[in-house]
Amino acid sequence: MTEMTISSTPRPRGVPSEETIYTVGDFVRRVVGSLLQGGGYRGKFLCSPCLVKLTRDHLDKSYSLVEVGWAMDEVFKGPGAITLLPTAVCALCARKKLMPCLGVPLP
Ligand SMILES: [Zn+2]
Numbered sequence: 001m002t003e004m005t006i007s008s009t010p011r012p013r014g015v016p017s018e019e020t021i022y023t024v025g026d027f028v029r030r031v032v033g034s035l036l037q038g039g040g041y042r043g044k045f046l047c048s049p050c051l052v053k054l055t056r057d058h059l060d061k062s063y064s065l066v067e068v069g070w071a072m073d074e075v076f077k078g079p080g081a082i083t084l085l086p087t088a089v090c091a092l093c094a095r096k097k098l099m100p101c102l103g104v105p106l107p
Contacts, residue, residue, distance in 0.1 A: 024063060028071035029080070031055045036082060036104045044091035045083075045103030048072055054092075076100060 032051055035041050035058070046054070048069075056068045076084060079102055088101035 024067050025071040025074050027059055027063075028055050028068055029075050031058045032072075032075055032102065033082060036102065041091070042104065043106035045085055045088045045101035046092050047088075047090035047095065047099050047101050048076060050090055050092040051075075051102060076102065 032055055035051075035054055036044075036046070041054075052065060052069050052072050055072065056063060056065060059068065075082070081104075082102050083105055085101050085103070087098040088103075089095070089098060090101055091103075
């Protein structure tokens with residue numbers, strides 16, 4: 001056991017910096033929060049595909065659906081002030097299937 005390289009592993013090239021991910025994620029989180037807390041979706045729970053579409057409509061066109069989707073994954077993993085229901089029916093697309101949905105319950 002002489003290898004001590006774990007802490008000094010160089011970052012592989014071509015991997016986006018944490019800063020870039022944080023920026024997109026930050027925008028997405030803010031848009032999702034405002035949609036669910038203030039927008040027309042107050043008290044409703046929406047699935048990830050619907051939120052990705054809605055969020056992208058509110059963001060700069062330079063963000064791709066894929067980027068917004070990645071950021072949305074992060075919001076679902078750590079929703080913070082938003083409530084995550086692991087099995088719910090989306091209020092927008094009303095798929096018959098139960099899936100994870102995000103929302104802010106009415107008080
Ligand atoms: Zn939906």
